[in-house]
Amino acid sequence: MTRTSSLLTAFAALVVVCLSSSAAPAQDGTSYMPGAPQLSLRHDGPPDTTITVTVSPLAEGVYAAKVNYVWTGWVELPEGLLLIDSGLDERTAKVLADSIRARSGAKPFKYLVNTHAHKDHTGGNAYFVAQGVKVMAQTHAAAVIDSMAKIEAAVHAPGNSNAPPPSPVVRIDRRKALGPASRTVEIIWLGKRAHTDGDLIVYLPKQKVLFAGDLVSNRAVPWMIDSKMDREGWIASVDSLRSKRFASVIHLVPGHGVMERPLDEIAYTWNYLHDAWDRASKIASYGTSIKAFKDWGYLGPYEGNEFYAEVHFMNMRRLYNEALGIKTPGRPGARAYKK
Numbered sequence: 241m242t243r244t245s246s247l248l249t250a251f252a253a254l255v256v257v258c259l260s261s262s263a264a265p266a267q268d269g270t271s272y273m274p275g276a277p278q279l280s281l282r283h284d285g286p287p288d289t290t291i292t293v294t295v296s297p298l299a300e301g302v303y304a305a306k307v308n309y310v311w312t313g314w315v316e317l318p319e320g321l322l323l324i325d326s327g328l329d330e331r332t333a334k335v336l337a338d339s340i341r342a343r344s345g346a347k348p349f350k351y352l353v354n355t356h357a358h359k360d361h362t363g364g365n366a367y368f369v370a371q372g373v374k375v376m377a378q379t380h381a382a383a384v385i386d387s388m389a390k391i392e393a394a395v396h397a398p399g400n401s402n403a404p405p406p407s408p409v410v411r412i413d414r415r416k417a418l419g420p421a422s423r424t425v426e427i428i429w430l431g432k433r434a435h436t437d438g439d440l441i442v443y444l445p446k447q448k449v450l451f452a453g454d455l456v457s458n459r460a461v462p463w464m465i466d467s468k469m470d471r472e473g474w475i476a477s478v479d480s481l482r483s484k485r486f487a488s489v490i491h492l493v494p495g496h497g498v499m500e501r502p503l504d505e506i507a508y509t510w511n512y513l514h515d516a517w518d519r520a521s522k523i524a525s526y527g528t529s530i531k532a533f534k535d536w537g538y539l540g541p542y543e544g545n546e547f548y549a550e551v552h553f554m555n556m557r558r559l560y561n562e563a564l565g566i567k568t569p570g571r572p573g574a575r576a577y578k579k
């Protein structure tokens with residue numbers, strides 16, 4: 241290898257390291273809004289063209305993949321691949337599909353489990369549906385995903401009334417199991433409203449792997465803005481993730497942030513849900529104006545974590561209102577929110 245080419249190789253390696261270690265690579269003006277990525281269409285800056293996929297093999301035939309700022313994953317089953325969430329949009333879905341094929345070959349895409357209905361987890365659905373997947377979601381989330389798919393289909397085929405309607409999402413009430421005994425995949429609803437009203441987890445008891453969706457965020461501020469979010473149900477759900485049933489889990493794939501030791505990830509989420517509420521409810525009880533939320537909402541331990549600037553202060557306003565018994569519309573999508 242010549243000196244120039246070895247320098248080039250070193251530089252390329254550095255670029256890869258920079259890309260993969262950056263939590264949320266973006267250009268100026270891009271909004272990072274889990275659940276409301278439509279907002280990103282409103283920015284004035286150039287479009288965000290960076291797509292980073294970081295794949296973590298967790299067990300034989302089981303992978304987690306962080307696509308920009310959202311975690312996804314897949315499992316090789318005898319009949320084909322089971323995907324967990326589809327990423328942000330068609331563009332990221334294509335890149336994710338490439339990463340999957342590079343590791344799992346030409347196995348067909350068979351199932352796609354959406355952990356919940358937020359756009360940053362379902363944006364690539366149409367791409368994978370075109371590849372033949374059957375989409376599955378919790379019953380409450382399925383209704384939302386179905387209506388989003390209809391809107392998307394109408395946008396892509398305007399005036400074409402002959403276009404077949406998108407086939408409805410397979411609804412899971414409490415639990416569904418797939419796969420052989422050696423690689424059973426349990427898809428579970430923990431039974432409570434939490435991050436949304438339809439959060440599924442995907443559990444592989446043999447491999448001791450748990451995909452938690454947005455029930456768990458680690459070193460990334462959880463999104464507490466969904467209109468169906470229920471803080472107490474969320475805390476109870478997080479508590480059940482550290483029950484005996486899941487005590488042997490080795491790898492816990494969060495919805496956002498960093499994969500670390502499962503109990504540390506769970507503790508981060510649990511602590512944030514408590515700390516944010518404690519501060520907001522105390523301030524509301526003092527009669528302090530909500531307007532100064534940038535001051536009273538400051539929570540030092542989370543400053544600098546992913547989404548702190550974008551999401552944390554919205555959470556604080558939501559919780560302040562909740563403490564006063566004021567119902568806010570929440571934010572299933574950008575249209576439900578007025579500045």
Ligand SMILES: [Zn+2]
Nearest residue numbers: 274275358454
């Ligand atoms: Zn979410």
